[in-house]
Amino acid sequence: MSEPFLTVERHGAVALLTMNRPATRNALSGEDCFADFERVFAELDADLSLGAAVLTGAGSAFCSGGNVAEMRDRTGMFAGSAEDIAANYRAGIQRIPRAFQRLRLPIIAAVNGPAIGAGNDLACMCDIRIASEAARFAESFVKVGIVPGDGGCWLLPRVVGFARAAELALTGETIDAAEALRIGLVSRIVPAERLLPESMALAGRIAANPPQVLRWTKQLLQQAREGTLDEALDAAGRLQGLAHHTRDHAEAVAAFFDKRAPVFEGR
Template sequence: MFETVKYEIRNQVAWITLNRPNKLNAFTEQLNLELKEAIKNASKDLDVRCLVITGEGRSFCSGQDLEDIPQDLDYGEVLRSRYNPMVMELHKCEKPVIAAVNGVAAGAGMSLALACDFRLLSEKASFVEAFIHIGLVPDAGNLYYLPRLIGHAKALELAVLGEKITAKDAERFGLVTKVIPLEEWTEQVTAFAERLASMPTAAIGLIKKNLKSSWVSTLEEGLEKDAQAQRLAGLTADHKEGVKAFMEKRKPVFQGK
């Protein structure tokens, strides 16, 4: 189906793997497009309840492949036509999305990880705000997500200095959900993804939506959105199962419906 992305569904988890290992999974126009389509497919698929985005080989994503960008090309148009639609597809996804950062995530690769809901890092992984080293500005949503995760001052520091951020540092800064030992990588990422896939999918989508809108809502607007979301959640089969399981003193079995 894709050439630069591997796409596989296992146990209601869509595994989306950037597949240009010989180029450290650097972005090209084709990879931007195929990743966008893979996210869109997983978002629409009723059998998918969680997405994992990772990289083939030793890198998560090293950013833009500069060989794919002619020197006289308008960078703004590259973002508008390639990156922004990809990031917006990810932003619209109502299912939980995990960035399984198996190696370096630099430049737009770091932006991709920041745009996901959860970031699981291999102990050997790292982040690099590489843009400043070639006289550019962090893009693809980087400066939108980064200060929301770690605050304005630290975001400015990372973006301007462009220093390598180890997995330990990323954890200390609050950038990641969990750092995983190399020998436990596959097992722990799979367990985390399948745990999310077993949860009430509709409720997770509503939580994501209301958290995003909270940044631009008044308290009064937020309270009304709470009421609207809770009404919808209360109509789901998963809510009914949760209540029934509570009454029967057993673990609920959610179906994502």
């Protein structure tokens, strides 16, 4: 039995997820890859002892995107007629952004190296992105004569704005970590040896808060990208009513008055 595409390590209330295909620079390919995102995310989301996750890549790359050798050979997702390929994408790589959309647990991308094509989009699927100085980013689909089939044209403008997303997608050019920081693609750059410690520390600060409330807050942030203010206010009121009736809310208020650190249970 082959190793899973995603390995999971628990560090208290934080899960560290590592894409474990360094030989292919963590290319997003194969049923095991797509199924792992769905399975692991569902398991993490259901575990209210977790408050955050960090996603990174094994080896020197974060993620190289699609498997170009399979494109050349017209195998895997790239086999068959135009209609076949569309169906392959729906049954394959497009399961990943849908898994991210369902994930209520906050997740940070620790971008340790190149994030190319679908790898760049994968980073954009995360809620927060921290880059190593070795990170590189490219929405490079045009360079191999294809379009972003994994939802990149929906994801990227929501991170960097339409004009910058258009420049990246239409040129296919690679940018370094400094430029990614300048345009808001990442929120910080750290030395390579500090990437995981800094990412895990941020995840830990997030996970110190009530786990159910974290999930509801992320839900409101996701909904706000698409809905109206009235819809956002309605959803906020509904979830606020639920939050006020959680044990963690009562614990947080009690700890405030007791001048102590709260202990949250996800209830």
